Amino acid sequence: MCAANHIASNRLRVLLVEDNPDDAFLLDRHLRRNGYAPEMIRVETEPEMLQQLQQVELPDIVLADYNLPSFSGPAALKLLHSTGFDIPFIMFSGAVSEETAVNSMRSGAHDYVSKQNLARLIPAIERELAEAATRRNSRIAERALKASENRFRSLVEALPLGLLISDASGKIVYANRAIERLLGQINGKPLLHELTLSDISPLLSEHLKSLVFTPVNSEPFEVSFSRADGASVEALIGMSVLDPESTNGDRQIAIFVADLSLQKRSEEIIRQTEKLAVAGRLAASISHEINNPLEAVTNCLYLLAQSDLPGDARHYLDLAQQELNRVSQITVQTLRFYRSSTRPAQVDLHELVDTVLLLLDSRIRQMEIRVVCDLRASSTLMAHDGELRQVIANLISNAMDAISDGGQITIRSRSTRNWYLNREGISLTIADNGIGIGESIRNRIFEPFFSTKGITGTGLGLWISKEIIAKHHGSIQVRSRCMASGRPTGTVFRIFIPIQQDASPDRAVPEENHCKLEGLRSLSG
Template identity: 55%
Template structure:
């Protein structure tokens, strides 16, 4: 038979007792009955409070009557301490009514000093139940912590999450879903809005979901609170376990929703960029091929001019030569737009503007647009020449488009210091007397694919222009007045570019990036 020491159960005992002999008797009794008690004896409320605060015991046994303290007062202290401590009332003589009242107030049991044998099963039971309560409380706290972490996690993730039933009722929506859909959280979970309202036709996907594994994500059109249709990526999974009839409406389901609008826009930008790049390369190829017959025609005209002819014939030859020079200039400009330099260079702003104006010469004449130019900048600009030229092309093209029935185009360059940074730079101003724009149009002017020209516009020109200016550490500003009856309109674009331009170290990957972007700009010119 094992020795008592090996069988002894260690317990920490807080004993509220004024009689040392009774305390020693109780300790010996517990040792004889399988316990190894570590006894702390107290006689007053102060001693008891200090003992509990220093080391909460496994169990409290309190004598009912003490000279300066009592069992009921000790029970109140235990309840006020906040600890879940088994409490056993003990007395030499206690009536049944007193025992019942003690248990009503929170004592787990009562034992008389004359019947200590009953104390052993009481302690075993209370220690066992206290351990069970602590385990239950720990499990509840762990569950609360897990739920809190779950809510923090799903509210922080960018994916929208809706949890509901296969009938369509929504029981949970995270912050991302609320922001994406435009509904209020309460509105989503009161039953007025169902999964079918947000994702019409989703019921078919529920039926197809015949396992507990997550359904492969698929693209789906989602309806927001405003009625807007947005493209999303949706993932589905059932949250309940096997054994539930899959045709019932009480199946719990999780719906993950990812907003694809930005991705779709990026894909569209890429598709249009590729098309524009191809168009740009084709234009450059055509311009290159035209150079050969142009050279032959120029030589022929020169030979004809050397021969004898009347005044009228010579005037026709001069007219042909002039137009041929214009064609040659256009082909040279087209090639220059495609063959962008991979490094920034020093360029004279006035000359750069003149090369662009020459491209629009025929349109300017055809639309009866008068042009005023004033170039006051003397220092060269250090920049990607092709990129800056493309900005001027976009702004001049828009200005001429805004004056289909004629108007005035003003182009100015000047040197000035930036009001924000104090950097010395070039200010390019392009003004027109066209139809002008309202504030809503101006607010969206530099967004990709925003266009006021209908099917004739790509909506990329000003967006690309702003990207180029930003890359040169500059700024682009716009002021406009919408034309109204009896009052003319007009628009002014003001661009500031530091004379130092982009960093001189812009090479390698940045140079390659510039070459890639040049395809886009060439396409826009075409």
């Protein structure tokens, strides 16, 4: 209860350290004559005083005699200070020397009133109660301010937006966690280790100079930072003067930093998607144009087959017809892939592997590659046969590119279960003993248009393969080992495809993306 309320209600809780009951009676009567309704609690010993200071309701003021038989005013003052309570303490004693009074005040007593001069007691009590209330209100305001500062600091530290504060010279005086995560270290130093804005970017230093002399918030601008690890960070910067009314040299500048890396990546993905759409339309257009001369050549071969031909000529005619059928099938599939997606059907995975190996047979023989097939899975599943054939062809072709003449490719299939997806399916593993794939390249092999084959590669094969497997609700993984002393090298691709496809395309690639990528099948081998 504050001092004003005490006085208004005339209630005053007094803890009196006094051994004389008559003096306590006179004090009580004096307070009542001056408008108070005192609740007097008299103690004579240290344990008694400590007990009263441990009560729920504390006294409003402590009045203490200087000398008691087993206690004293200075000892009572020391005990009060040990509790940490801010309760006015007035030394209330008989005739003592001026030196004793001064020592009491130096020890922390708020005032010293003689029992022979009670006229000073009431003004001293009212003054000390008012000052105690002021101190109490000040502490409440300080705690509220500190709590507000802590909330603000917690908010700033939790912001995903980076925040730097610099002085007028550009030295960084504050950096929140977001900016430390974003920038890490500059030139091998932490952000708060004698760094300036010019160490981060000269552009920041230029804007700082403008703001120091003209405290008007600048328009946001983009900056490219270089981290200590060499990585580049694209960011949007906003700068603001925190104290525009201060002098130039005392101003502080807040620098807000928004990471644009995700946005830049999204823009790059959009550009890649647009390139894919254009390439898909081009592939479909080429396939359409090829169909017309294909029909004419097919008709000519048919008419030629009706003629009497020698055995060798008949053999070559059959080979030409087979190759022409392959070209026709590619063009038809390309057009069909671009226009729409077919429904899955029962597919024999082992038969798809056999057809791919048959198509690549001449190249396999030429490179003297040994192909080991260990196909033990229950091979029938629901899938898009043309798409899976394309995936198998991509992986086997890549394996052939990775190995030298006389190398080996191992193809295995097993019936298995994907515990992460909780589905029964077939795993198909294609392994080679080639040169392997380095980690930096392995992290990017599924990106569109990323290729290590120079002008001979489109960079689409593995990207399309991953999209096809995702469309079938499956997964594709890669492990590889490069050249090392005494250790074999090679790469292993493992595909998992569920036996039954879901009716809902929850994990499938969106249909519009299929339309963009499926027109590229003939380009991705």
